[in-house]
Amino acid sequence: MTANSSATAPIRVLVYSDDSDVRQQVILGLGRRVHPDLPTMEYVEVATEPVVWQQLDSGTIDLAILDGEATPAGGLGIARQVKDEIYQAPPVLVLTGRRDDLWLATWSRAEAAVPHPLDPIELAEAVTRLLRSRVPAEA
Helix, strand or coil: CCCCCCCCCCCCEEECCCCHHHHHHHHHHHCCCCCCHHHHHHHHECHHHHHHHHHHCCCCCCEEEEEEECCCCCHHHHHHHHHCHHHHHCCCCEEEEEEECCCCHHHHHEEEECCCCCHHHHHHHHHHHHHHCCCCCCC
16 A cells, blocks of 8 residues: 555545546445455545645545546646656546547556546446555455
């Protein structure tokens, strides 16, 4: 884990979008535990870019999910800036406007991308892949 020191501590997931419906789709799609092998998740909902930076600077975020369609600051640009400016940044998953925009995730340096409309299964699989590489499995 990046920010948490205990395997039983909840995984802190930042969910950024200016659209509360998108934030709720992510949270409901993932639930409290994305996979039985991983700890529970605790969500930090964020609607503005300044609060994204405040949360990331706190060092307590284990995964950031950023909406590429958010305005005025899009999640793709924030993802790229995170990778430039935060030492040992948490993994980032970006939500792209459509499947054809997935190439933008490469530009943003996000570790994963899921297109709108959000498929809860695809989202959960992407989050599980990211977390498994960073979070020890629970006993």
